Amino acid sequence: MYTFATILSSYPILKYVALLLAYMGLVRHLRFKRINNLLRKYPDPTLPLRDYKVAREVAANVATYEFPSLYVVGLDVGIVPTNAIPSISKVLVSTKQIPTNCLRRIDDSSLLLREVNEVHSRNERRTMIEGRTDVNEMANDERRKEIAIERIKFIHGHYNIKQDDYLYTLYHYINGPLAFIDKFDWRSTTELEKNAMMAIWTHNGKALGIEDIPETLPELKAWAEEYSNQNTKYHPANTIATDPLVNLLIGGLPEFLHQFCRKIFSGFMSPQIREAIKLETPHAGLTLVFETLLKARGAFVKYFMLPRRLPKVRTALRINQDMKYVPAFHEYGVVRPDGYRIEDIGPDNESFPYMTDTNTIISVALETPTKKCIDFTLTEVSRPYETCNLEVHGISDLPGYIFRECGLRPAQRFAEEIAK
Numbered sequence: 113m114y115t116f117a118t119i120l121s122s123y124p125i126l127k128y129v130a131l132l133l134a135y136m137g138l139v140r141h142l143r144f145k146r147i148n149n150l151l152r153k154y155p156d157p158t159l160p161l162r163d164y165k166v167a168r169e170v171a172a173n174v175a176t177y178e179f180p181s182l183y184v185v186g187l188d189v190g191i192v193p194t195n196a197i198p199s200i201s202k203v204l205v206s207t208k209q210i211p212t213n214c215l216r217r218i219d220d221s222s223l224l225l226r227e228v229n230e231v232h233s234r235n236e237r238r239t240m241i242e243g244r245t246d247v248n249e250m251a252n253d254e255r256r257k258e259i260a261i262e263r264i265k266f267i268h269g270h271y272n273i274k275q276d277d278y279l280y281t282l283y284h285y286i287n288g289p290l291a292f293i294d295k296f297d298w299r300s301t302t303e304l305e306k307n308a309m310m311a312i313w314t315h316n317g318k319a320l321g322i323e324d325i326p327e328t329l330p331e332l333k334a335w336a337e338e339y340s341n342q343n344t345k346y347h348p349a350n351t352i353a354t355d356p357l358v359n360l361l362i363g364g365l366p367e368f369l370h371q372f373c374r375k376i377f378s379g380f381m382s383p384q385i386r387e388a389i390k391l392e393t394p395h396a397g398l399t400l401v402f403e404t405l406l407k408a409r410g411a412f413v414k415y416f417m418l419p420r421r422l423p424k425v426r427t428a429l430r431i432n433q434d435m436k437y438v439p440a441f442h443e444y445g446v447v448r449p450d451g452y453r454i455e456d457i458g459p460d461n462e463s464f465p466y467m468t469d470t471n472t473i474i475s476v477a478l479e480t481p482t483k484k485c486i487d488f489t490l491t492e493v494s495r496p497y498e499t500c501n502l503e504v505h506g507i508s509d510l511p512g513y514i515f516r517e518c519g520l521r522p523a524q525r526f527a528e529e530i531a532k
Contacts, residue, residue, distance in 0.1 A: 170308035190288015211356035298414035
């Protein structure tokens with residue numbers, strides 16, 4: 113009579129097969145443990161739409177614990193369809209950051225959005241590493257978020273961007289990563305997670321001044337599809353805005369693979385988007401092979417890679433001795449090896465369309481050196497400033513001081529408000 117032990121002794125390879133299967137089962141169990149705990153904790157999948165704290169916790173699980181790699185890839189790939197809308201691509205080209213400063217522009221966008229979205233995960237990682245909760249640093253995390261939002265508003269405020277284009281872009285920030293994860297990662301996102309991402313980005317959108325955001329993701333998706341059908345069409349700016357991004361995404365690969373990668377990238381886009389941007393015709397075989405590899409990678413993660421213990425965040429846990437935040441890693445290239453100040457992220461001041469108003473600011477401010485900065489106070493981030501001209505020794509110092517200390521407002525608005 114054969115027993116399990118005698119079978120294993122007769123066929124030693126079965127012992128290793130059994131150990132492998134046991135390991136795979138354990139990894140799968142641990143992989144699903146975090147999301148199962150969240151589903152038990154929040155059985156109502158619509159709760160994130162009504163409770164921002166819940167939304168922040170669940171969204172952090174998606175972006176920094178469960179799917180940190182494909183979340184970023186999905187964000188980069190998923191935002192490309194916005195370049196097929198001429199009113200959006202024209203604005204991107206008008207910034208003059210494309211193609212000459214594509215790496216910096218992408219890195220700036222990444223850092224600003226991460227400063228906004230990594231508040232919860234940053235605090236969790238810091239608490240786990242240091243073994244204590246730092247209440248003061250938690251408050252600073254919120255302050256960093258508000259400064260990043262103000263900086264985004266300041267940058268966008270220099271361009272004539274339509275509300276519908278803002279909303280269409282917001283949709284792709286939500287749907288791009290979710291769609292990519294659902295198709296290629298080790299599991300699909302749950303309704304709870306989808307609603308959390310919708311709630312987080314709705315909160316961000318409202319803070320940035322985006323109006324009339326639909327209440328649910330299906331409603332937003334229906335609106336975005338209709339808007340795309342009505343406005344997606346070819347314009348040279350579409351291609352100009354997209355080519356540098358594609359080159360950046362594939363830039364780390366050997367040059368002989370670039371042509372193949374462009375065809376693979378094109379395969380991720382719908383025929384309508386490809387036509388509007390004039391992307392290369394995808395190679396069906398290459399696309400199939402690449403998608404199969406992505407799905408195989410998802411299966412490998414699901415059964416062989418233990419879950420992440422610490423959230424993956426790019427933004428620094430604390431400010432350094434130079435009063436800068438040093439990124440934990442670089443995504444597509446080194447842009448700020450020595451760190452950054454949040455209020456300095458983005459194009460240089462002279463890159464904006466109406467920085468010629470700086471002289472007006474100087475002349476007006478010098479005439480009223482004790483003018484209170486009431487209109488410029490960032491009360492929401494607890495950074496009041498006494499006067500626009502405090503301890504400024506010379507004209508060359510004044511513009512930078514105003515931009516840094518008085519609310520990061522566009523130049524025209526500064527000139528108008530200082531003159532009041």
